[in-house]
Amino acid sequence: MGAYLCITMPARGQRDPAVEDAMDKGTEDTKRMLHEYFENAGWEAKRVLEGMDHAEDFYMSRAAQVKLSKWTNGRALVLGDAAFATFGVGTSLAIGSAYILAGELSKIQSSNDVPQALEKYEEVFRPLYAKMEELPPGFPQIAFPQTAWGLRLRDSALWFVSKTKMYKLFQGDSGIDWKMPCYDWVGI
Template identity: 75%
Template structure:
């Protein structure tokens, strides 16, 4: 009899009303998996930008996230949108390579894709669902939790009650401080001492399918990476300070002033620095997808509070594995919510999710010691030491003795999903 009652409860839709702040990677991925639960959810995804953000740098998918993408039926689509990158070359000012790593060897992953392309795939996978609604050019202004739900006030002026609120709005999430207490948030956002500009430039006939990486003293680096299209390649300009947490006031002022001032600043830092600096800077001046950001790590002792939860970079921005963590977190959150019998169970499901996900997260949360400063030296001597080490590791294949821990040994829980 009890088994029959449980079956009846689990087959009865709970009509969960969900708000997701952020339409990047984690938010749409969560919407997909929530739609495959018995909850019959009504999902609103609010995004402060006026349209889908379909720009961004090359990202990779590793560990359990690969299996999740396969379960979404998107593996073929991801492979079709592969950046075509075949490996990484470290180059000197004359363009000669002194160290090279093939796909799967430290730098270039098997699943490399532009953030724009992955975001588009997740967007398309959820837009066709009748229970998912996207609202652009709006954001959460305030929220107040009660026993029966979360009352949300939007910047557009509307108000609405939800059973669950998810902050998936990036490492600088404005919603984070509305969910967690000040003492929990203290020292959670950690600037890594690095700024990265990325944009597309026209390709040339002699471009290869390799990621080219060129360093200059004072923590500067110029990189180019292939695109799937033959018309453009990705260009990256990196400025790294001497220590984590240390800011460059010239860069900060330029970022605060706007795009044109930021480009002028980059010209002053990179002109006449060798290799393809002129080509990259000329391409930057006409690029329509220019973006520059601060590299940061977000580490929190808690991700949940009542009926609200942080997801993706808003919860745990982690250099190099942020995309994988976002996909994995979305899958696990939906899976744990899929076990509930009513809206009253949401807080307990969020706590269970955090317990399960922490086990995976702790295998991936730590950055390499001294990163990014050791990878982007300030002095010519430091650069020589780094280059010598990279040459040695490349020639001897020493990296094969080092285990890459991206949660590969972690066993993904099984959940009951329905077809959509």
């Protein structure tokens, strides 16, 4: 079982000095800090913290979005979340990138053509990715409120949207033109 705890600051890009200090000092200080932050959080917090104390594979990291200027180097390719981790569209990007990579590799005549196919993959896919790479407005602050009032407001809004099926209004055109290239697939 895994559990995720999130510490969110009031504005994107800010870091909590207490969290930074604890992480710099190591695992035990990090766990101690998490106990201080979450011991009175309610719901299943006590259970999660007890599990953390006994976990052999505990780790904590900062959320970060790394933007690479290039994904290819000869016959090597950085792919998936390693190349373009995003929030909210990861599955769409994963499927789209796999489709384009397979399509470009399907065009090669010999293994010597692999570097060019990888370059072409990046040339075709990067513009599609560029339309979705930015974090949604207000993220992560809206997704992870810092106060009990904020949590109640977020949860009430999600409940309302779910119960009224209002989410169906949001399924229309995202405003992003996601035209996938056509490949001449050969059946085997």
